[in-house]
Amino acid sequence: MTPDASTQDKNDTRAKFTTFAESTKADWDNIMVQLQVTQARVADRLIEQLEYLRHDYGGFPVNRLEHCLQTATRAERDGRDEEYILCALVHDIGDNLSPYNHAAVAAAIVEPAVSKANHWLVAHHGIFQGYFFWQHVGLDPNARDNFRDSDYYDYTAEFCAKYDQVAFDPDYKSAPLEYYEPIIRKFFAPRDRTSEKIN
Ligand SMILES: [Fe+2]
Ligand SMILES: [Fe+2]
Numbered sequence: 001m002t003p004d005a006s007t008q009d010k011n012d013t014r015a016k017f018t019t020f021a022e023s024t025k026a027d028w029d030n031i032m033v034q035l036q037v038t039q040a041r042v043a044d045r046l047i048e049q050l051e052y053l054r055h056d057y058g059g060f061p062v063n064r065l066e067h068c069l070q071t072a073t074r075a076e077r078d079g080r081d082e083e084y085i086l087c088a089l090v091h092d093i094g095d096n097l098s099p100y101n102h103a104a105v106a107a108a109i110v111e112p113a114v115s116k117a118n119h120w121l122v123a124h125h126g127i128f129q130g131y132f133f134w135q136h137v138g139l140d141p142n143a144r145d146n147f148r149d150s151d152y153y154d155y156t157a158e159f160c161a162k163y164d165q166v167a168f169d170p171d172y173k174s175a176p177l178e179y180y181e182p183i184i185r186k187f188f189a190p191r192d193r194t195s196e197k198i199n
Contacts, residue, residue, distance in 0.1 A: 015027040015031065039189075043189070046188065047177065049097075050068060050089075050177055052096055053068060053095060062170050064092060066170075066174060069180070071088040071089070071164050072174075072175070073172075074088075074167060075088040082186070083113075083187070085183060086187050087122050089183070089184070090109060093109065102126065107122045117155055120152040121156045121159050124156050125160060127146075127147070128160040129160050130143055130144065131144055
């Protein structure tokens with residue numbers, strides 16, 4: 001059974017150890033259940049984090065949430081699948097957490113939920129976006145060419161060209177965040193992770 005938030009409220013059993021070295025299997029059996037409860041709350045946390053971007057323009061023509069929604073909407077209207085739309089939606093979710101390393105934040109979030117290609121796209125989109133403006137900030141716009149040998153070079157370049165770098169139009173009619181909430185909830189729902197490592 002998938003635990004939900006109410007499970008943790010009713011079953012908030014806490015271990016008694018003060019160091020991992022003295023922890024027991026029983027402690028960890030309970031903690032692993034609670035980890036799934038935490039996972040069940042991830043979608044809500046992501047939606048909250050996207051909401052923070054609504055109030056952040058950072059000098060751009062549209063706020064950071066509108067940019068994310070516009071990127072996702074453009075991808076959807078171009079026939080992309082749900083996983084791609086999800087990546088488009090959250091690709092800049094780390095903008096106000098780690099402005100100089102925001103792509104890595106989003107990549108870490110999506111990695112357990114998406115394909116290797118889409119993870120690579122999210123992780124490298126910042127460098128590929130640079131193609132369109134880095135000459136204005138003293139950086140090399142062709143830095144993306146260091147990744148020419150990647151299987152995902154063209155895939156990521158296409159994302160930036162068609163959806164990301166064009167998603168700053170104040171007049172574009174993007175779908176609202178509520179429209180994309182079901183996709184976030186679908187991809188970040190708890191699932192059996194017994195064979196996965198925990199970082
Ligand atoms: Fe970005
Ligand atoms: Fe972006």
